[in-house]
Amino acid sequence: MLRVTIELWPGGRESGKRVIATADIARVKNGALADYEVELRESLLDDIGVGEVAHVRTYPRWSASVWDLVGRCIAAALNGGKEELPGRPVLPEVPVHVSRDGRAYVRLREIPEPSRTLFENNLRGSGCPFVLDDPEPRDCAWSHDWQDFLNGYR
Incomplete structure (x- = not known):
């Protein structure tokens, strides 16, 4: 089995590294034309469908770099x-959206996955608006927090 591990090194420092994703690639049929299963896992997205098994069939072993197999397995899984x-x-x-008092906000329910889950995880511990004139007043975030998240500042 092959395991590809993706680590995040905040600020380029190994001391703060953490694993954020893995790909497990298993050969399930031997021979010159082998079959493989691949399963992707992402630490922040486990609850939205990542982790399903995909297959690469009749792959010609020893005909290319291991990176070719890894790339094809990841592509198949995605x-x-x-x-x-x-x-x-x-x-x-x-x-x-703009509230009656002029504050700009976004509705979390309008952010598509996986961005919503990643943004919500990023917001933990932050203050969020309670927008009385929104139908779901607790399902909101400041517009500037959303923009900062997209730009990589949060």
């Missing part, structure tokens, strides 16, 4: 079993 990358993601378009 794209419903196809050995190609899905379309390039784009920043989510999230409407900014």
Whole structure:
């Protein structure tokens, strides 16, 4: 089995490293044309579907770098079993709302996954607005916090 580990080194310092994702690749059929299973795990996204098993079938062993196999396995896991990358993601378009008192906010329920989960985890311990004129007043975040998150400042 191969395990690919993704570590985050905050500020480039190894001392603060933490594992944020892994890919487990297992050969399930031997031979010149082998079959593999791959399972991706991401520490912040376990609850939204990451972790499903994908397959790469009849892979010609010893014909390319191990990175070719790893790349194809990751692509298959991300794209419903196809050995190609899905379309390039784009920043989510999230409407900014303005409360009656003029404060700009976003509705968490309008942020698509996985951005919503990542942003909510990022907000832990931060102050969030209670917007009385919103139908779900506790489901909001400051617009500037959302922009800071997208720009990598939070």
